[in-house]
Amino acid sequence: MRRREVPGAYVRGDSLAHRLDARVKIVLLVLATVATFAASVPSGLAIVLAGLVCALAASRTSPLTVLRGLRPAALVLGFSVLANAVVLVGQPGISTDGLGRSVTAVARIILLVGFALTLSSTTMPTDVAAALASLMSPLARLGVPVGGIATATSVALRFIPITADEVERIRCAQRARGAVLEGSLAATLRGWRQVLVPLVVALLRRADDLAEAMSDRCYTGEQTSMAEPLRPRDWAALALAAVWALAAALL
Amino acid sequence: MVELRDVSFSYDAEKNVLEHVSFGLRPGEHVVLLGRNGSGKSTLGRLLNGSLRPSSGTVLLDGVDVTGAPRGVLARAAGYVRQDPLAQIVSDLGFDEVAFGPRNLGLSPAEVRERVEEALAACGIAPLARRLTSELSGGQQQLLALAGALAMRPAHLVLDEADAHLDQATRTRLRAVVRTAVARGAGVLEIAHSGEALPDATRVIVLSAGRLAWEGSPEALLRDPAALAASGLESDPVAAALSRAVASGHGLAQAARPEVLGRFAEKDAPLAVVSRPARERLVARDVAVSYGDVEALRGASLGAGGLTLLLGASGSGKTTLARVLAGVLDPDAGEASLDGARVRPGTVGLSFQRPEDQLFCETVLDDVAYGPRARGAGEDGARELARSVATRLGVDEELLGRSPFSLSGGQMRRVALAGVMAARPAAYVFDEPSAGLDAPGRAELARTVRGIADEGAAVVVITHDAGEWLDVADGVAFMRVGRVTARASAREARRSPELFEAAGLEAPLLVRARSAREVSPRA
Numbered sequence: 001m002r003r004r005e006v007p008g009a010y011v012r013g014d015s016l017a018h019r020l021d022a023r024v025k026i027v028l029l030v031l032a033t034v035a036t037f038a039a040s041v042p043s044g045l046a047i048v049l050a051g052l053v054c055a056l057a058a059s060r061t062s063p064l065t066v067l068r069g070l071r072p073a074a075l076v077l078g079f080s081v082l083a084n085a086v087v088l089v090g091q092p093g094i095s096t097d098g099l100g101r102s103v104t105a106v107a108r109i110i111l112l113v114g115f116a117l118t119l120s121s122t123t124m125p126t127d128v129a130a131a132l133a134s135l136m137s138p139l140a141r142l143g144v145p146v147g148g149i150a151t152a153t154s155v156a157l158r159f160i161p162i163t164a165d166e167v168e169r170i171r172c173a174q175r176a177r178g179a180v181l182e183g184s185l186a187a188t189l190r191g192w193r194q195v196l197v198p199l200v201v202a203l204l205r206r207a208d209d210l211a212e213a214m215s216d217r218c219y220t221g222e223q224t225s226m227a228e229p230l231r232p233r234d235w236a237a238l239a240l241a242a243v244w245a246l247a248a249a250l251l
Numbered sequence: 252m253v254e255l256r257d258v259s260f261s262y263d264a265e266k267n268v269l270e271h272v273s274f275g276l277r278p279g280e281h282v283v284l285l286g287r288n289g290s291g292k293s294t295l296g297r298l299l300n301g302s303l304r305p306s307s308g309t310v311l312l313d314g315v316d317v318t319g320a321p322r323g324v325l326a327r328a329a330g331y332v333r334q335d336p337l338a339q340i341v342s343d344l345g346f347d348e349v350a351f352g353p354r355n356l357g358l359s360p361a362e363v364r365e366r367v368e369e370a371l372a373a374c375g376i377a378p379l380a381r382r383l384t385s386e387l388s389g390g391q392q393q394l395l396a397l398a399g400a401l402a403m404r405p406a407h408l409v410l411d412e413a414d415a416h417l418d419q420a421t422r423t424r425l426r427a428v429v430r431t432a433v434a435r436g437a438g439v440l441e442i443a444h445s446g447e448a449l450p451d452a453t454r455v456i457v458l459s460a461g462r463l464a465w466e467g468s469p470e471a472l473l474r475d476p477a478a479l480a481a482s483g484l485e486s487d488p489v490a491a492a493l494s495r496a497v498a499s500g501h502g503l504a505q506a507a508r509p510e511v512l513g514r515f516a517e518k519d520a521p522l523a524v525v526s527r528p529a530r531e532r533l534v535a536r537d538v539a540v541s542y543g544d545v546e547a548l549r550g551a552s553l554g555a556g557g558l559t560l561l562l563g564a565s566g567s568g569k570t571t572l573a574r575v576l577a578g579v580l581d582p583d584a585g586e587a588s589l590d591g592a593r594v595r596p597g598t599v600g601l602s603f604q605r606p607e608d609q610l611f612c613e614t615v616l617d618d619v620a621y622g623p624r625a626r627g628a629g630e631d632g633a634r635e636l637a638r639s640v641a642t643r644l645g646v647d648e649e650l651l652g653r654s655p656f657s658l659s660g661g662q663m664r665r666v667a668l669a670g671v672m673a674a675r676p677a678a679y680v681f682d683e684p685s686a687g688l689d690a691p692g693r694a695e696l697a698r699t700v701r702g703i704a705d706e707g708a709a710v711v712v713i714t715h716d717a718g719e720w721l722d723v724a725d726g727v728a729f730m731r732v733g734r735v736t737a738r739a740s741a742r743e744a745r746r747s748p749e750l751f752e753a754a755g756l757e758a759p760l761l762v763r764a765r766s767a768r769e770v771s772p773r774a
Contacts, residue, residue, distance in 0.1 A: 010343075012383065124383075126343045151341075158343060161385060172579040173609035178597030178625035178674060194611045201656050202607055209338035212302055216331045216339075217352035217403065218323050224354040224363055 007069035008120045016233075017059030017122040022131035023227070024234045025119050031245040032115040036108050038249035045107060047248040051241075052114045059118040066114045073113075077106050125157030134227050148221040155210070159203075166202055170195050252277045252438065253299050253329055253407050258308030260294055267306070268294045270461045276329075276407055276438040281429070281451055283469070284442045285482035286458035288661050288689045292442045295458065296409040299440060301325025327356070329407040330400030334415045334687060336392035339399075345371075345379040345387075348395055352403040370402035374428050388565040390421030397428060407438040415444065415687045418565060418715045420757035426451060444483070444689050446490030447760060449473070450507035457482045473497040487690040488719055489760055492516040509760065513768025516761050531556045532709040533599065533678040538575050538585035539733075540568075547571040548582070549733040553711075555678070558704040560720050560741070561713045563730030564755045569713045572730070573680045576711060577601035589678050589709075597625065600676040604683040606667035607656065615641070615658070615666050616651040622674025633673075640673040641666070644699065661692065668699070678709040685716050697723045718759030721745050729754035 017025070032051065039045045056063060070077070084102030087095045120128075133150030140146045171181055174194060181191030254275035261267045269291045276282060276299060286292050297303040298310065301322050309318045310325070317324050333339050342348040349370050353363040371377045374394045384392060393413065400408060410429065414422045430451060433439050441448055449455070449469040457465040457478060465478040472478050473494040476485075484490035495515040496506035505511055531554035540548040548568045553561070553576070563569050574580035576587050578594035579601065587594040603609060612618035620637035628636060641651065644665045650658065655666050671679065681700065685693045693716070701723040704710045714720050721727070724741040731754050744750055746765040748758035758766075 010383075124343045126347055154343075155341060158341070158385075162337065169603065170608050172574055172577070173601060173603055174611060175579045175596040176577045176599065176601030177609060177622050177670060179611070179621070180625075198607050198609075198611055198656075202605075205607075206338060209333070209335070210341070213331075213333065213339035214341060214351075215322060216300060216302060216326055217399065218326050218355040219351070220323070220355065222355075222357065223351075224356075224358055224360060226350065226354065226360050226363065 007065050007071075008117045010124050011121045013060060013122065015058060015060045015122065017055070017118055019233070020122075020237055021228075021230055021234045022123050022127040023134055024230065024237055025123055026128070026131050026135060027238065028241045029115055029119050031241050033112060035245035035248040036111050036115070038245075039108075040249075040251065041104050043251050044248045045104070045111075047244065047251060048111055051244050051248070052111055055115060055118045059122045061118050061121055063114075065121070066110070066117055069113055069117050070110060073109075077109065081106055126154040129154035129157065130225075130227065134225065145221060147223055151219070151221070151223075159206075162206075163199075163203065167195060167199060170198050170202075252311075252313055253325070254311040255295070255298060255305070256309045256311060258298060258305040258310070260291075260298060260303060261306050264306075268461050269298070269458075271308070272458075272461075272463050273308075274456060274463065276440050278406060278438045279433060279436045280453045281433045281439045281441065282454045282456060283448045283452040284440055284456055284458065285444075285472075285484060286464075286689075287483045288692060289659065290458040291461040292458055293411055296331065296411050296440060296442055299325070299407065300329035300331045300409055302331070327403065328405060329409055330403055330405035331409045332393075332397050332400050332411065332413040334412045336389055336396050336416070339396050340384050340392055343383055343385070345376075345382050345384060345395055348384055349380075349398045349402045352399055356403065366402045366404070367398075370398040373401055373431065374398040375424065390417050390565060393417055393421065394424065394428075397425065401428075401432065405437070407440070408432060410439065410441045412442050412444060412687060416683075416715070418756065419717075419751075419759055420564075422447070423757060444487075444687075444693075446484055446487045446493055449490065449493060450503055455482075470497055470503050473503070483689045483691050485690070486694040488516075488722065490690070492761065492764070507760075509763040510767040512760070512764035513766070516764045516768070533576060533587070533589050533594075533711065535572060535576055535587045536585050538572065538582045538587065540571050540575065540580065540582050546733055548575070550585070551730070551734050552585075553728055553735050555709045555711050555726075555728075557725035558701060558710045558712065558723060560717060560724045560727045560744075561711055561730065562717050562727060562751070562754065562756060567730040567755075568733045569730055570682055572735075573601070573682050573711065573713055576678075577680045597622075597674070598676060598678075600671040600674060600679040602668060602671050602679070602681045602684060604686050606660075606663040609667050609670065610655040610663070613654060614652050615646065615655050618655050619646075619666065619669045619673050622670060626674060636675075637669070637673050640669045644669045644672070660687075664688075668696075672703070676708070679703060679711070681710070681712045681714075683713060683715065685714060685719070693719060716759075717751075717756075718761045721759075721762070729756075731755055 036048050039048045081102045085094055085099035087093055129150045133146050136146050175181060179194060180187055182188050252275055256273050258269060258272050259267050260269040272295065284292050294303060298305055305318065309316050312325065312328055340348055341351050346367055349367045350363050353366045371380055374397055376394050376398060379387065379391060379395060414425055429439055452469045455467060455469050455472045456463060459481045464481045474497060479485045492512055492515045493506050496512060497503060501511060533555045535551060535553045538548050538551045548571050551568060551572050561569050575582050577599045578587065578596045589598055610618055612621055616634060616637055619641055620633040623633035623636045646665050646669055650662060655663060658666060685696055688696060697720065700710060712720055721741050721744055727739050727741055727744040728735050729737040729750060736754060737750060739750055745762060748763050748766050751758035
C-alpha cells in the first residue's frame, strides 16, 4: 500500500495552470509539441525553453519533477546521445556533428516531457477525458461514440491507482501465506503469474459491478455537457501561446 | 409504486434464485428485506430497479407493465446503492460523481448543479464536492454514492447492504438520510443483515431459498421465533435483545432506546472466559510507517495475546498496523515480533475481507495445502492436513477438486480461512472478516476465531462490527491517528461507550445500552 509520488500524477492545487480550462490546456500542449519540434537551434529552442519555464512556474511544478519523470527513459536517451556521437565506421572517433544532433533531439524530448507533465499534474483525468470529448465532438457527426470514449478513458485512468492497490493487497495476502513472490527470475515470474490470476478475477468482477452501477444511473453514453464557456484568461493563454509557438518556429 | 407479480428468476436457466415472489414497494414505506446469504435478496432488489429482468412474471411501475420496457424506465424510478463504494464510484471529483446520474438524464447544466447541491446537502457532505473521491474514506465514499442516487430524485431507493462496510458513526448518518428520504415520500427497500435495521422499518419481508417466507411488521417478526430463524437474525445479538424487549411489552421504538434495551442486553453471557490475562505473543513496538508525506503510523505499540479487537476510525492506521504485524510491510521504524522473534512473512496468518485476494492455486485442495507445503510438510502430509482443516471449517469434500474461483462467496470464504489456518501460524490477523456475512455466518466465524484463540494463538481482529465481536474477545485496543491510544478488557469495553468516543468512534448500540442501564437502572 506504500504509495510513491508518481511524477506527472495529478497534484491538487490552485495555480494558474490548475485554473485554466482543460480544453485550452490540451490545445496548448499540441501547440507546444509543434513548437518544440519546429524550433530552430539555438534561438527557437531557447524560446521554447522560456515557455517551459513559464509553464512550470504557472503550474508550480518543480523542474526536479520533470527530471524524475525522465528517469525511466534516461538510459535510452543517454544511449542515443552516445550512439550518435561515437563513430565506428570510416574514421572512428567522436563526431561533434552527431553529438550536436543527438543533444538537440534529446533536449526536444526533455522539453516535451516537461510540457506534458505540467498538463497531467494540473488536470484531473476526468477533466482530460471530458476535454478530449469536447474537442473531438465534431467527430460525433461521423458516428464516432465520443461520449463513450471519454467515459471509458476517464474510468480507465481512475482505475490505475485502484489496480495498484489491488495488486499490493493480493501480494500482501499471498506473502502472508508463505508465498515467495520475489527472488530468482523464475521465482519472480511465477510470483507475478500467481498474483495475476486473482487480480484479473477481481478486476473483471469490478468492471462488471461498475458497468452495472453506471447503468443503474441511466448511463447510455449521452450526457449533459457541463463545459463552461472559455473565460478571458483562457483566450489570453491561447493567444499568447500561439504567438510564442510561431516565434519559436520562425525565429 | 414498483411491484413484482409472481416473479421467478434464474441466472443459469436451471435453478431458480427467486420463485413466484410477489412484492410491492409503496411510496413512503421503509421495507427491510432479510434472509440468509444466497436467499435471493440482491436479485430481488435488482429486479426492482430493472438491472435484472424476470424469467417469468411481471414488473409494474405505478400500475403499468414495464417488464419489457427499456432499462432506463426502472433505473430512473428506483435508485440503487451497493455495498462496496469502490464498485460504484465513477468520477474523480465529488461534484462530478453526484452529477453523473442527472447528466445522464439529459437535464440542463443549471438543473444538474441544483440537484447536486441538494443531494450533497441532504447527505450532509457539501464540503466533499471539491474533494477527490480517491482521497475520501470508505464512509465518505458511501455517503457520496447515496447522494449520487438521490440526485436522480428516484421515487424508490434500494439499499443493498449499503452499510456493511461502514463504521457505526457513518451508519447512523446514513440511517438519518434514509429516514428523511422516507419522510419525503420515497419508498425504500433496505437489504439488511443486522437487527439495527429493524427500528426504522415499516414492514419486514423475509426471503428463504428464493421464496417469500414471511411478511409483517418488525414487532411481529421479533415475536415470531420461526420468522426470526428464517431471517437469520436469530443469532444477531441486537435482534435478540430487541426481541426480548418487545416480548415484555415494549413498543419497538421504545425498545431501541439504549436505556430500555440495556435491561435486555445482558442475558447473553460473553463466550470469552477471561480467567487470566493471555500472554502477549504478537507484539508491535513503536512502529512508524509513512506513505509519501502521510504518516499512517506514528509510534504504534500493541501487545496481543488471546483475542484482541483493534478498533479505530477509518484512517487511524488499523490496516497498516495489521500488515506490519503480519510481517508483509516493513515499518520505517520500530518492529513487530512473535514470541520474541522478528515477524517474517508467512509466520503470522493474515486474512482480508475479500477471500479472492488470498486464493491462487488451481484447486481448492492445492490452495489449502499451499501453506503447509511451503512450511515443508511434504506432499502427503500437506494434503492430509488440508483435508482435515477443510472438514473442520465445513468445506464440502466434493469442492476440493474445483477451482477456488468458481465457488460461491460463502464457500470461498471458508476455503480462504482454511488456507490460512492450515499453515498453523502461531498468530493471526483478521482484517474486517465479517463484513457482508449474514448473522449465522458471523456467529459461526466468531466461534471459529474464538476456537483458534483458545488453542493458544494470538489473534487480532479489525472490525466495524465491534458490538458482536466484543462478546468473543479478550481485550480491545483503540487506535487514533496512528497510535494505539487505549487498551481495555473486552468485559470493560462492553459497557463503556466513553472508550469508543475517546477514540473518535460511535459506540455500538449494545454498548450504549449496557452503559445506559448502569447509569439509570430504573429508566
